[in-house]
Amino acid sequence: MVVNQIAVFLENKQGRIYDFAKVIAEAKIDLVSMSIADTEEFGILRAVTSDNKKAVEALKKAGFTVISTDMIGIEIPDVPGSLAKVLKIMSEEKIQIEYLYSYARSEANKAYIILKVADNEKTVQLLNKRGVKVVSDFK
Amino acid sequence: MEKYYDKKTECMSRSELKALQSERLVKLVDYVYNNNAIYRAKMDDIKVKPSDIKSIDDIVKLPFTTKKDLRDNYPFGMFTAPRKNIVRLHASSGTSGKLTVVGYTKKDIDVWAECAARALVAAGADKNSIVHVSYGYGLFTGGLGLHYGAEKLGAVAVPASSGNTARQISLMKDFQANVLCCTPSYAIYLGEEMQKSGVELPDLKIGIFGAEPWSDTMRKKIEKLLGIKAYDIYGLSEITGPGVASECSDQSGCHIYEDHFYPEILDTETLEPLNYNSKGELVFTTLTKEGIPLIRYRTRDITMLKDEKCPCGRTFVKMGRIIGRSDDMLIIRGVNVFPSQIETVLLNYGDGVLPHYEIYVDRFDSTDYFEIRVEMTESIFSDEVKKIEMVKKEMESKLQSMLGISVNVKLVAPSSLPRYEGKAKRIIDNRKY
Numbered sequence A: 001m002v003v004n005q006i007a008v009f010l011e012n013k014q015g016r017i018y019d020f021a022k023v024i025a026e027a028k029i030d031l032v033s034m035s036i037a038d039t040e041e042f043g044i045l046r047a048v049t050s051d052n053k054k055a056v057e058a059l060k061k062a063g064f065t066v067i068s069t070d071m072i073g074i075e076i077p078d079v080p081g082s083l084a085k086v087l088k089i090m091s092e093e094k095i096q097i098e099y100l101y102s103y104a105r106s107e108a109n110k111a112y113i114i115l116k117v118a119d120n121e122k123t124v125q126l127l128n129k130r131g132v133k134v135v136s137d138f139k
Numbered sequence B: 001m002e003k004y005y006d007k008k009t010e011c012m013s014r015s016e017l018k019a020l021q022s023e024r025l026v027k028l029v030d031y032v033y034n035n036n037a038i039y040r041a042k043m044d045d046i047k048v049k050p051s052d053i054k055s056i057d058d059i060v061k062l063p064f065t066t067k068k069d070l071r072d073n074y075p076f077g078m079f080t081a082p083r084k085n086i087v088r089l090h091a092s093s094g095t096s097g098k099l100t101v102v103g104y105t106k107k108d109i110d111v112w113a114e115c116a117a118r119a120l121v122a123a124g125a126d127k128n129s130i131v132h133v134s135y136g137y138g139l140f141t142g143g144l145g146l147h148y149g150a151e152k153l154g155a156v157a158v159p160a161s162s163g164n165t166a167r168q169i170s171l172m173k174d175f176q177a178n179v180l181c182c183t184p185s186y187a188i189y190l191g192e193e194m195q196k197s198g199v200e201l202p203d204l205k206i207g208i209f210g211a212e213p214w215s216d217t218m219r220k221k222i223e224k225l226l227g228i229k230a231y232d233i234y235g236l237s238e239i240t241g242p243g244v245a246s247e248c249s250d251q252s253g254c255h256i257y258e259d260h261f262y263p264e265i266l267d268t269e270t271l272e273p274l275n276y277n278s279k280g281e282l283v284f285t286t287l288t289k290e291g292i293p294l295i296r297y298r299t300r301d302i303t304m305l306k307d308e309k310c311p312c313g314r315t316f317v318k319m320g321r322i323i324g325r326s327d328d329m330l331i332i333r334g335v336n337v338f339p340s341q342i343e344t345v346l347l348n349y350g351d352g353v354l355p356h357y358e359i360y361v362d363r364f365d366s367t368d369y370f371e372i373r374v375e376m377t378e379s380i381f382s383d384e385v386k387k388i389e390m391v392k393k394e395m396e397s398k399l400q401s402m403l404g405i406s407v408n409v410k411l412v413a414p415s416s417l418p419r420y421e422g423k424a425k426r427i428i429d430n431r432k433y
């Protein structure tokens, strides 16, 4: 029950995100979700794609530094307060979140959140127990 | 009136000097051949016997000594004097992280102190001078070299060592320092700080600056900032430390203390000796050293010996400014830095191979800026900013403990640094002297 994500190193230079998107497009891969964390010196682009394995291959070939990581995906109702509810549970269970970002499917009234935590297995168990819907790879 | 520490020696005729050098070289070769297996083997290899060396002109028959010899025989293999006669060790950083270690006998320390005393007097100091030493004290020869020189002269040595600029300035003010010894870039920094805080040091008249290359432009700047006369001093720990050569009142190049350190300039390609006024690699033979005498030691510094009579009356030859290196060593904030040391650290971060990197050095506000740009590898990368910052910090602290100075690591994109065929040009040095 995990969601695979790819992370790509981006130097803070103009056009680097475009370079990334171009590689993904040329490999005919769909970008499902994407978020960028940036510091003064560099950025980390995190993305979920329709085919992470193929994406990693294509990006490496194009000279990017890329790694893939397993994350936790949860499904919540697309209404105010639903993310806060989940975060409250996680804080009660003392699960530290390194980062998260969301992905909303256009047709559904559901929202999907991708979370980075230290221990996926334990987190999934706890979330299941507390009635949070955990999902695996978005297809 | 020109002042001398030892006028008789410093102004001896060239023919007298040559006789003295010849006598000392013959003795030296005999001493090392009979007491140092490495030198004996080196000479046997090229079939040169001590009896082949009859005068200083025969020096060209002798083999060279390099930093590699010191490294291969780390730590004490190149020492010629027995352990019981060694009284002090100093060390400088060498390639691949190994220190270059030198040992001094009592007499070696004495000769060194005497040469440093000559340097102080040549710059105008005397028994009454307060000599503020802001070179680092420790394994580095800068601090203790000038310190012993000042004491030898009978002046007052103030062992301030490096760091804490505000305290340095108040010490100089309170003790009414007359002579300042430090690196030229630190002198500028000190001067600028003094200007900012409005401190004046009316008693400070003389500055003796070395341990890094500098220029006459910097000299003018320092002299104006501090209201002093600025003199160059040259030395390297392998030969003895500061005081191998230094400037006189003429400020036109360092007189080499040739009665102890015999200089040659070699063509960097052929290693053939060059005449005066030709640029090449500076090579020294320590004529009187006991602890670790070095024969034809290749300093890797590029300069020339000047064929000119000096108005100061000293007969010792003068060397020009150091205009470069014949290897890839850098001097950053007075510290020797070798790319190979950096590579030793970076090897741990390259997925089993050396990551592509570039050394960038510049000078801002009179201080050397030192950055190493490293191409991102999978070993360094993470999806979390925190983890990358941690690896970066770890690299910086490992580099700092390897090099002895702080450095900024900048992570750059893979394949973003220039690639070269053959020997990589990994150094960008934008400092202006």
Ligand SMILES: [Zn+2]
Residues within 6 Å of the ligand: B248, B249, B250, B255, B310, B311, B312, B313, B314
């Ligand atoms: Zn002179």
